[in-house]
């Protein structure tokens with residue numbers, strides 16, 4: 001297609017060259033256990049904020065990460081800024097790092113930065129020192145202006161500096177991590193050469209491995225190509241068993257989670273990322289999403305994500321970044337169905353579900369209760385909704401198991417309200433509408449009380465009906481109290497024939513209330529009436545009165 005502007009011109013770009021890979025195995029793998037997680041919220045996340053976090057904010061987020069179960073947390077770039085340095089010191093000096101948690105810090109491969117990094121870590125029980133340099137073609141040629149051997153030299157020098165500084169502080173248990181930054185833009189044979197060279201300096205063993213972190217610093221290809229890169233890299237790395245393979249994906253193409261997942265299938269052991277994907281440009285890999293993806297497949301994510309709202313609150317307050325309401329798993333609206341057919345399916349699945357069963361509910365990939373969400377949020381009503389959704393709200397919030405004919409009538413009324421307001425119809429609005437229309441609480445007549453006598457011939461009922469002229473007693477006989485009352489209603493000019501009827505208890509216990517639903521033909525038109533009372537007969541009489549009142553109201557309107 002011819003571009004409509006000279007600036008927007010796809011011919012400026014080239015497709016990412018796929019790896020010529022003949023021995024591709026990863027597509028047949030599945031993820032059966034969670035990778036080792038490393039949160040980089042306090043470093044990569046922090047370096048991407050308009051206003052980096054204060055020490056107090058970092059402390060709050062660190063505590064959240066610890067409580068969620070992270071065992072490795074990259075806490076900053078201590079040689080870069082005062083707050084980053086002070087934060088490391090505070091965690092160490094105030095003994096805030098739990099024994100099973102290891103902090104990680106980042107540094108460039110430059111002597112003064114490395115020296116300062118180790119100085120920041122004095123007194124730390126165990127730490128990962130993470131050193132990086134850029135290895136991609138564009139960085140080599142245009143930023144560093146070095147050839148391949150020159151770039152290897154930066155990496156090797158950095159690795160040596162790190163090892164030498166570590167020797168000066170033998171009381172700390174050191175773990176070394178190297179990142180060939182811009183790995184995705186690096187030729188794979190060269191990425192392997194750089195990492196082999198770094199490993200030769202560090203001399204890891206399977207018992208004391210190093211971490212090789214392969215970043216999609218910029219996401220440049222589809223995730224399958226990234227997985228090919230990881231598998232190829234690991235197939236060609238010397239001394240693979242002495243390296244923990246970590247990945248650190250970014251989200252430029254919106255596939256950071258997919259890339260990390262496929263990378264784990266391709267052999268990665270460890271995944272770096274941030275809560276909700278905060279990070280440079282479009283962000284880092286979102287650990288919440290990847291962990292919940294595992295959880296929803298029956299795999300223990302080894303992170304506690306049960307308190308979604310608390311996690312969101314702390315993360316957003318510390319980063320000052322909002323969470324999109326449709327954010328995977330944790331967004332405010334992700335367990336909410338507005339559309340009628342979804343609501344109907346959810347309601348039917350939930351009502352059939354037995355608690356011990358494996359979760360299998362249409363449109364809900366997990367049980368929202370697992371992350372502290374309420375079923376109330378599952379179904380919300382607007383003009384896209386249907387009778388199933390409205391029935392769910394009434395049942396959930398008021399315990400009403402409405403019969404189908406009433407659901408249809410109520411849904412018409414709610415739909416009209418939604419279309420008129422062009423807004424969401426709240427549970428409170430539905431309840432008001434229900435009481436107004438079907439219980440007819442403002443109707444012309446109300447029932448004050450009744451007296452019932454049974455005899456062999458049938459029932460005699462005397463109902464006190466309150467109207468604008470005072471109380472009228474309607475006495476009549478029939479086969480049961482309802483038939484008797486329908487005859488009594490004739491004295492008010494109402495001919496009422498019951499077409500369908502149902503009832504159920506609303507609450508438990510001796511003072512439980514009952515609800516009666518009456519579908520009736522009143523003066524030739526169909527109406528639904530509802531009555532609620534502790535006395536089931538009175539509930540039914542009220543339901544009939546409600547149907548009659550609706551008919552009288554309509555007749556007055558017509559007149």
Ligand SMILES: CC(=O)SCCNC(=O)CCNC(=O)[C@H](O)C(C)(C)COP(=O)(O)OP(=O)(O)OC[C@H]1O[C@@H](n2cnc3c(N)ncnc32)[C@H](O)[C@@H]1OP(=O)(O)O
Pocket residue numbers: 044047077079080081107108109110113132133134143144154181217
């Ligand atoms: C993909 C990533 O997220 S990587 C992490 C990036 N994070 C950050 O940069 C945040 C913290 N960084 C900083 O605050 C600063 O960059 C500092 C304090 C670390 C360094 O500051 P400065 O030395 O003033 O500047 P700057 O970062 O621009 O340094 C660039 C110089 O370092 C060199 N350099 C950059 N990265 C590296 C590296 N990883 N290893 C060795 N040298 C490096 C550059 O070639 C350049 O050299 P030159 O001065 O000879 O041209």
Ligand SMILES: CC(C)C(=O)C(=O)O
Pocket residue numbers: 044106132179181182213215216217218248250
């Ligand atoms: C330092 C490295 C791991 C990094 O943050 C990146 O490449 O995105």
